[in-house]
Amino acid sequence: MRADDVLNGPVLETRGLTKEFRGFTAVDNVNLSVQEGHIHALIGPNGAGKTTFFNLLTKFLPPTRGEIIYRGKPITSKKSNEIAQLGLVRSFQISAVFAHMTALENVRVALQRQLGTSFHFWKSEKTLDHLNERALELLEEVGLREYADTLTVEMPYGRKRALEVATTLALDPTMMLLDEPTQGMGAEDVDRIVALIKRVSKGRTVLMVEHNLSVVSRLCDRITVLARGAVLAEGDYDEVSRNPLVREAYMGSDAAEEEAAV
């Protein structure tokens, strides 16, 4: 936990963030602020620009205009890997694991960066063995200890997503960006991941893209709705789900009743 650098303002803030692709505006003048300790959801219909927005935040895409401020400092001109080094770590929509490495190695490769020996091609990989213990703890935390020795490619899908969380946690991030963490999962896996996110978000800030509204209602402190690249509404779950504009754009007016009841 990073009690020493708690800020009174938002952890992450965007000002007028815009991305244009040859005349098409995917993200349009978005002002977003995420408060310390919140689990903040970004929802919206397909094509609303949620994933593009994530890519802008982590500099996988360069923004056309606007500013990104993280813990009071502008990070708009930083590179993707530098942003990760600052403690702002993202996950991906499609499960992002290192398939032909074991679960343990997946986590360990995240841990090893702090050693500063990652360019040392003359050292034995045995010098990484002392990280195994910490890696196992992290696997334990996400319920994957029994998979430590399994090649990731052989793990079930839901477990791969959990492994991704463990790998992200290895960096001890201040803020986690999760891109649809429950996408493509069965109900049982969804429950497991929800519980996991709830557990690991203690002392951290989370911004997540999520389609599953029941997940959003169970987890999130605050919700921002994007439609056509722009912010449509913001508030807690009740406020947002009552907003007629949101019902119209996101759920379709009839479905809204059903979804809100979940």
Add this chain to the structure above:
Amino acid sequence: MADSQAYDAPSVVKERQKRARMRRNIFYIALLAVGLVAPFLAYPVFLMKILCFALFACAFNLLLGYAGLLSFGHAAFLATGGYVTGYLLASYPGLTPEMGIIGGTLMATLLGVLFGVLSIRRQGIYFAMVTLALAQLMFFVFVQSSFTGGEDGLHGVPRGDLFGVINLSSNLAMYYFVLAVFIFGFAVIQRTVHSPFGQVLKAIRENEPRAVSLGYNVDAYKLLAFVLSAALAGLAGSTKTVVFQLASLTDAHWHMSGEVILMTLLGGVGTLLGPLMGAGIVVSLQHILAQSPLGNWVSVILGIIFVLCVLSFRSGIVGELDKMYRKNFK
């Protein structure tokens, strides 16, 4: 949850790794024994040719198999090592062969830095094109420069005395020196692959965006892999010049860049021993075919083998053997 049962992963993992390591060591010792007696069974110059190309292919494999980068310009490093070593040894009679080889290797390393900086940001086919273009540029430089002997190449490079002590004019002495150089190069690659750096390289090859999101500057890691590969290719070229006492444009030609791809794919890309196997097969085939009535058909036959390899056994000979072993003995 099911993970509450007593499960001590580290010791299980360690035990398995230990056994695998022991098996590997036994295998390498056997291989070393073969290497030591080989010159009494086959013509040493032929064996040295295989070893030089095997080192070249191993260097190439480090880049393609372990960093996922397909260079189409590796001939430039082989040739640079060869020419620089040849020039040094021919013009400065006081230099011992190992000094010449170190000089050639250093030059190839520098060229590797230059090529790498210019090409590493490109992906896939664009990376291959940039390296090819740069290598063609070097070919032109070698044709035009006076120190390379232009079209004629360098001839009569003295083998000299290793460390000023061991005379290398005997093929047997030369062979053991080349074997030592190969083992050194192979050990460097083996260590690199199984190092902290190798782990990151593997992660980058598996999922580059994820490696970036974990905070790794992937271009820097790729660059280091590229430079190491260039250095070892240069070492192969330098050693080859001392063995054959000549350096020629053949080494700089793009055919050579293609040949090393063939050797690596045929033997098994991403396997440690594949390139050795591939180089052995290609060099032997060239040798046998050159003496047979099919001499003019060498490139056609190699081409057919290449096509067959890509179509039917993609992981190469060593890769397929490895798969068979895993299936039947594990």
